[in-house]
Amino acid sequence: MKYNFQKIEKKWQARWQDEKTYEPDFDTAKAPFYNLMMFPYPSAEGLHIGGVRTFTGVDVYGRFKRMQGFNVFEPIGLDGFGINSENYALKIGEHPATLSKKTEKNFYRQLEEIGNGFAWEEKLETYDPEYYKWTQWIFIQMFKRGLAYRKKASVNWCPKCLTVLADEQVVSGQCERCSTKVIKKNLEQWFFKITDYAERLLSGLDVIDWSENIKTAQRHWIGKSEGARIRFFLVDVPGQEDKKHFVDIFTTRPDTLYGATFIAVSPELAKFWMDVGWQVSDEVRAYVMKCLETPTPAGVGAPTKTSGEKTGIFSGISAVNSINNEKIPVWISDYVLSGYGTGAIMAVPAHDERDFEFARKYDLPIKKVVEGEGDVFTGDGKLINSGKFEGLSSQDAKEKIVTHVGGEQKIQYRLRDWLISRQRYWGPPIPMIWCDKCDKWMPEREENLPVRLPDVKEFRPTGTDKSPLANIPEFYKTTCPECGGEARRETDVSDTFLDSAWYYLRYLDPKNTKEFVSPERANKWLPVSMYIGGSEHAVLHLLYVRFVSMALHDMNFLSFAKDSGGEPITCFRSHGLIVKDGAKMSKSKGNVVSPDEYIRVYGADSVRMYLAFLAPLEDGGDFNDTGIRGITRFLARVWQYFENKNNTDKHDAETENYAQKTIRKVSGDIEQLKYNTAISSLMQLLSQLEEAPSARASYALLKMLAPLAPHLAEEIWREVLKNESSIHRTSWPEAKAIAEDLTFTLVIQINGKMRDSVETEIDINEKDAAILALSREKIKTQLAGKTPKKIIFVPRRLINIVV
């Protein structure tokens, strides 16, 4: 009988749900294993083939762990809030709320059809008020703890789309959608104080088992620098001659202080000086204003400048380098970042590439103070031209010089605070209230949560600095939680990355109306055992998840993983990216490969296995479907093998031994997410079984196949082999002792090149092997009478004759 996958796959998907095959018992589980995949944001075009590869890849691992005896929890949900979804809604002119209902349905259909062992009863969507109620609650806790605060900040603004853009939507200074030059706008924004956690986020990386590339990216993003803050007193400040002014700079190279030939300050700092009344020339004023208007793309927190031609202008002010009382000019330049350090630097052109470039351009002095090669020497070395510090090494000089000039040792991080507010519609309203009378921001009362996102017609960005919610008095008009007077709600919504920073917690307890998660469940199931997702989230989502968990720990809302300071994820692996024709799949490029047609034609099992067979899960690659028939042939052969009942009654010692080796290999491969080689081993085992059928080996094959082809394996297990309960609840075959091989193939090399091979007994010693090798006809011919100089013998492998 032919295997009818269409009917059979549907049947088992329904029965697994009925039988709750993949629902863990949260409270009694003895060996919890939290198998998490990054939940998708439901785009309108549906799941693409790369997503299917990731999700089924994660599922293979989860099913493997379940069969190894773990109580696996593998939840699924949708990250449906956010600008991506909203932009698409805007484009097609449909309301995000109605659109999300459609995409939700389509996504869940697809996610069911791929045959994953999801715990469907715990599914969640971030736009569900029962979910974002707790997103808002977390915001409030952050506020109460002083981790959420307001400050003025530049945001990215697209003048054509009339909206702010997320940092990720600014591509080299232009709007991702319309390529209009993005400008900066100075708005008051909500921030999360992630910088308070810089050190913990950094040191935690040492104890978690995450893909190395992700850890490196995070270390770099946090960017710890050890240096010093040094004060320079200013002279010639126009209009301020009677007062004593100074500028503080941050440097990692205080040892080069003697080489400082000018001070450079950011345009923002210069603007501040102007604002407090320092008089500057018209040219300087014009330069500063021009810099501040120039668009700049942004990082995670406050915006930073991009590279490019450095410009600058002499401010008219000078500074005194207190180590040698030298008077040096203060320049204003766009190469100095305002959001890092103090927004001012001491420039040492002889020992810093950027300062050198600037000094060259404006013809400023270059003074060498460290011995070393080249025009610009950025390494450490022996100090020269440095007064009494002459001759010291850079290392020794650093501390001494800082002390000498009364500077302060300072650790500086690159990390900026997390800008959390968005002037958009499709997100959780930030649950804060401003009261004029009380003159402060207050959180909404927790019993009033959620602050519902109103269902309004006009959801498009307003073109002002405000969210569309600011046009809806029924929304923003409210009463003050403290004085009861008239008050106004915050009309911004929060960043979608806040939704996804805690979803793994809610999965454990999605129907809990009293708490965001019950402490018992959190303690039992966390940290997440295995998390698999894309490396594009290396420094966004994957940093926020850690930060929010640590913050919730500090507020005593969570208490798992105390040893690691509240690291939420033990193990993270990033999957490779599947591209099509060399490009990332996207609707605009028209290269999105949909899984639907493949599943219809070949079935979910074939699609799952084919995608797994392409390459290791952690590798990516270009998608093509030329090889899928190899998998369907294999599955058809498996089906045929088991349909022949005789095969499961027989016994063959050699096959059994072979199966043991396969079990070892496949178990190891799956553990390392190398499903491609696992499948290859299963194919070889099947060939062996077809030659010499054997009962136990047959079962081992079927069980090892179960995570990869769950429907087919279940059909054979229950309908053909007549087992009562699911194969997915059975245990993984155990590798028994392997019968020792009695012989092996001895490879015979001459000068490292293989010339011959011979089957011989496994324990042959060097002497016998040499005699055997030298007696071979081929070898005699090759040697042509030459005598071996040396013999290298590797037991059970080869013999190398050196002449």
Next chain:
RNA sequence: GCCGCGGUGGCGGAACGGUUUACGCAGAGGACUUAAAAUCCUUGACCCGAAAGGGUUUGUGGGUUCGAAUCCCACCCGCGGCACCA
């Protein structure tokens, strides 16, 4: 520019100090069939040779080693991330 990953048959990929190309796809030849599909069997890098056999080959060039795709150095190319962080 910096960081990370990678470069192996016509293709996806194995091997990660010891027989390069496991497994699969595509190709070629054959069997079955009236025919096709499906299935099964054989074959499978390049060059020289009728054959036996020999030589070459893991991006390029060096090095270490009895032996290198694998380790080291330099370079070239591709992909991803970060980009004036003082």
